[in-house]
Amino acid sequence: MTENGCEYRERVLTMDTMNPNVKRVEYAVRGPIVQRAVQIERELKMGIKKPFTEVIKANIGDCHAMGQKPITFFRQVLALCSYPDLLEDSKFPEDAKSRARRILQACGGGSLGAYSTSQGIEMVRQDVARYIERRDGGITCDPDNIYLSTGASDAIVTMLKLLVSGEGASRTGVMISIPQYPLYSAALAELGAVQISYYLDEDNCWSLDINELRRALQEAKKHCRPRALCIINPGNPTGQVQSRQCIEDVIRFAAEEHLFLMADEVYQDNVYADGCKFHSFKKVLFEMGMEYSQKVELASFHSTSKCYMGECGFRGGYMEVVNLDPEVKVQLTKLVSVRLCPPVPGQALLDVVVSPPQPDEPSYDTFMKERTDTLATLAEKASMTQEILNQVPGIKCNPVQGAMYTFPRIQLPPKAIQEAKEKGQAPDMFYCMKLLEEKGICLVPGSGFGQRDGTYHFRMTILPPKEKLKIVLAKIKEFHQHFVEQYS
Amino acid sequence: MNANVKKVDYAVRGPIVQRAVQIEKELKEGVKKPFEEVIKANIGDAHAMGQRPITFFRQVMALCTYPELLDDNKFPEDTKNRARRILQSCGGNSIGAYTTSQGIDCVRHDVANYIQRRDGGIPSDPDNIYLTTGASDGIVTILKLLTAGEGRTRTGVMISIPQYPLYSASIAELGAVQVSYYLNEEKCWSLDISELQRALQAAREHCNPRVLCIINPGNPTGQVQSRQCIEDVIRFAAKENLFLMADEVYQDNVYAEGCKFHSFKKVLFEMGPEYSSKVELASFHSTSKCYMGECGFRGGYMEVINMDADVKAQLTKLVSVRLCPPAPGQALMDLVVNSPQPGEPSYQTFMKERTAVLSALAEKAKLTEEILNTVPGISCNPVQGAMYSFPRITLPERAINEAKAKGQAPDMFYCMKLLEETGICLVPGSGFGQREGTYHFRMTILPPTDKLKIMLNKLKEFHQKFTQQYS
Numbered sequence: 001m002t003e004n005g006c007e008y009r010e011r012v013l014t015m016d017t018m019n020p021n022v023k024r025v026e027y028a029v030r031g032p033i034v035q036r037a038v039q040i041e042r043e044l045k046m047g048i049k050k051p052f053t054e055v056i057k058a059n060i061g062d063c064h065a066m067g068q069k070p071i072t073f074f075r076q077v078l079a080l081c082s083y084p085d086l087l088e089d090s091k092f093p094e095d096a097k098s099r100a101r102r103i104l105q106a107c108g109g110g111s112l113g114a115y116s117t118s119q120g121i122e123m124v125r126q127d128v129a130r131y132i133e134r135r136d137g138g139i140t141c142d143p144d145n146i147y148l149s150t151g152a153s154d155a156i157v158t159m160l161k162l163l164v165s166g167e168g169a170s171r172t173g174v175m176i177s178i179p180q181y182p183l184y185s186a187a188l189a190e191l192g193a194v195q196i197s198y199y200l201d202e203d204n205c206w207s208l209d210i211n212e213l214r215r216a217l218q219e220a221k222k223h224c225r226p227r228a229l230c231i232i233n234p235g236n237p238t239g240q241v242q243s244r245q246c247i248e249d250v251i252r253f254a255a256e257e258h259l260f261l262m263a264d265e266v267y268q269d270n271v272y273a274d275g276c277k278f279h280s281f282k283k284v285l286f287e288m289g290m291e292y293s294q295k296v297e298l299a300s301f302h303s304t305s306k307c308y309m310g311e312c313g314f315r316g317g318y319m320e321v322v323n324l325d326p327e328v329k330v331q332l333t334k335l336v337s338v339r340l341c342p343p344v345p346g347q348a349l350l351d352v353v354v355s356p357p358q359p360d361e362p363s364y365d366t367f368m369k370e371r372t373d374t375l376a377t378l379a380e381k382a383s384m385t386q387e388i389l390n391q392v393p394g395i396k397c398n399p400v401q402g403a404m405y406t407f408p409r410i411q412l413p414p415k416a417i418q419e420a421k422e423k424g425q426a427p428d429m430f431y432c433m434k435l436l437e438e439k440g441i442c443l444v445p446g447s448g449f450g451q452r453d454g455t456y457h458f459r460m461t462i463l464p465p466k467e468k469l470k471i472v473l474a475k476i477k478e479f480h481q482h483f484v485e486q487y488s
Numbered sequence: 489m490n491a492n493v494k495k496v497d498y499a500v501r502g503p504i505v506q507r508a509v510q511i512e513k514e515l516k517e518g519v520k521k522p523f524e525e526v527i528k529a530n531i532g533d534a535h536a537m538g539q540r541p542i543t544f545f546r547q548v549m550a551l552c553t554y555p556e557l558l559d560d561n562k563f564p565e566d567t568k569n570r571a572r573r574i575l576q577s578c579g580g581n582s583i584g585a586y587t588t589s590q591g592i593d594c595v596r597h598d599v600a601n602y603i604q605r606r607d608g609g610i611p612s613d614p615d616n617i618y619l620t621t622g623a624s625d626g627i628v629t630i631l632k633l634l635t636a637g638e639g640r641t642r643t644g645v646m647i648s649i650p651q652y653p654l655y656s657a658s659i660a661e662l663g664a665v666q667v668s669y670y671l672n673e674e675k676c677w678s679l680d681i682s683e684l685q686r687a688l689q690a691a692r693e694h695c696n697p698r699v700l701c702i703i704n705p706g707n708p709t710g711q712v713q714s715r716q717c718i719e720d721v722i723r724f725a726a727k728e729n730l731f732l733m734a735d736e737v738y739q740d741n742v743y744a745e746g747c748k749f750h751s752f753k754k755v756l757f758e759m760g761p762e763y764s765s766k767v768e769l770a771s772f773h774s775t776s777k778c779y780m781g782e783c784g785f786r787g788g789y790m791e792v793i794n795m796d797a798d799v800k801a802q803l804t805k806l807v808s809v810r811l812c813p814p815a816p817g818q819a820l821m822d823l824v825v826n827s828p829q830p831g832e833p834s835y836q837t838f839m840k841e842r843t844a845v846l847s848a849l850a851e852k853a854k855l856t857e858e859i860l861n862t863v864p865g866i867s868c869n870p871v872q873g874a875m876y877s878f879p880r881i882t883l884p885e886r887a888i889n890e891a892k893a894k895g896q897a898p899d900m901f902y903c904m905k906l907l908e909e910t911g912i913c914l915v916p917g918s919g920f921g922q923r924e925g926t927y928h929f930r931m932t933i934l935p936p937t938d939k940l941k942i943m944l945n946k947l948k949e950f951h952q953k954f955t956q957q958y959s
Binding site: 022025080113115340344 | 489490491493494496497498500501502509531533534535536537538539541546547549550553554557560562578579580582583584585586587588589621622624625628632633634635636653654657658661698699729730731766768780781782783784785786794795796798799802805806808809810811812813814815816817
């Protein structure tokens, strides 16, 4: 009998009867450690005494949450779009108003509240195509190959969905880096595809090694049908910015081995290190000549969540598909139509991101200042993070060349590893949990992203404001030294 | 490519709409047609058809988007309070921050309060509320959780014929089994328990039926289920061990006298603990319909009742992979469930706008039913609620044959001709499902009243001409 005296009846939906693929899904960025962090925040609010007064959430690439300010121009245009009465308001500059009018004209009934076409507002796709052309030195971009999406994640999952087929030994295999951003592993688990891991080279700044790609591919062919190769550049969690040579090699490899290329380029403006430069896969592909540019199937992804915008909550994004079979493209268009359309505010935001104020426009100076400040601050913080962490014996941090994270390697004493294993915890989870409980700093253990066996890491964002970041890094240093002593 | 994706169809944005878009381009290029504009009566897109947004909502959205406006005395105090409250619960006080994956805490609290008020005080736990990217997102997520088994144990999902094709599309994509139950056209599209039973028995021979989906008020049919019917469905679900999914996105769109919206949650709890502590239910709502029509914001929520605690943890984990629903949509949902109260500065305008939208829809529902029923060969059930009419059309034998010769569903053939000759874009009944040998189309009641009248009369003309032509 249940509590209220009713007859016990097994539910329809239980752990045994639910979708087994969903059970295999893990997403560490919002996993158990974050749940504990949220709990601790509640305890602090209730007045429970802790060795710290606040939880610092350095687990997720959420810029605004960590104090980064939105770009004024973007928010002005979006406000005008949301409430067009404001077009009469002299407080808004003319360039913001003309962007807003243009966007609203492209919306059904002149409203952000109308559905858009499923591929995304045509005018926005045209602006995205022009942005890509400018970025890539004039290489043509067809707006019809642009699909706006609900963040980049949405488009990535859609492409993976299209690619997954076969059974058993012919099941689709998808190559993804170790370490990787766990959207990929989660999506592959949910779709029941086969994850093919290729290791990035930690000793060489997390660079990609074609030999390693080859090794992973050969192995995989024995038990699945490898069909896609995913690369994140600039990298998450590693922050590496791939060299142009490397990108060419990957394209050549994909061509040779008949792999569909997926290029996750959401951090394309986040490049900090001297000598590093963002090269889009599309650009390199076309510069390699028709032998490649007419054959290699490529999907590139971008988003409004990162770079200097940090507008995660708007869920803006797009993908560009190159050399997609026309019939498959029709299927893609059909598939996205079932969900009607991506959020229109996010589409509007994307439009201003790809058509920002120009030098002769009223908002230009402020825009450039804000953009430059944000990117410069991130560059400083990237440098500072790397420096400070590398001062800690037992912590080794590769240069944060780009993106928003550091993924340092941590040496853990055998006793700590032992205790973790006894608890059934990954050793770096054990470490991070203690860091959270003792210092209120929330990071994500490297096991959530993947790493070579026997190595341990954590991923930390470089997003907290500089002064706070210094404090966080100092606390991590303290903690690490104490932890190592404690477990000697 | 993925074989399941090939099986997916979504008629609301299918081939006829693609042709409509093409025709619009041709018109723009100056190509001569028997009409000057395409009327897109295929999709429940209120703003696209001229419905105005609610002023209060857009004011708050602007304030949230550009908080400098909080200093602007053009905005009434109640909009500013709402905006401040929302921003305070956003990371860094910005709607550009990610929210928790289940959705902003204060919004879920407000949603729970709304549900509680709506349902006469029956408690709603904010922790059972998940904000979503439109209702579609929540619906697909629950279907995903429920899909398991292989072959004869594969999950079967009961859905009405006719249905909103998100369901059939998702079932196809997930590789689940669609278990169709026919609504009763002769009785105003009501739901018949014996038909549910028949469909279930038949289904058990080849799959494992585990879910029962119901859309109330109905899409495409517009029927508003009686309270008795809802009780019967709940009883049936309890008896047959079915997870109930109640799609209630049109809950404010009730027009016909004698009809009333009864939420599944309310009825479930009023039936007492024998049911309310057992039946697993997920109810869905959205910012896209009702009087808001804010489709583009992709706001929505679901309330889950009696979900297994471990499965709920899996659900929370699953939605975390996509980070969060759009924050603007969450903010908008907050306003929908927490709208201006009597005594607040915006109340009068808000009520005026809300009432105007809903009464216009009620008028147009009536007008549509009336005019269509004057056409010999068109039979239209009362549009009791929602935003559509789904009339039955009688097609001459010759037309049916010509369609079949072309490999086209006869109602697609009819609708295509309608589009080419009048510029009116509707969706053929075959896109929603219908009894064999019957034909329908779905038309929205959304165009402005004058345009709607013109449209209905053109339809009347067309139907008469078509019938003559194919006699």
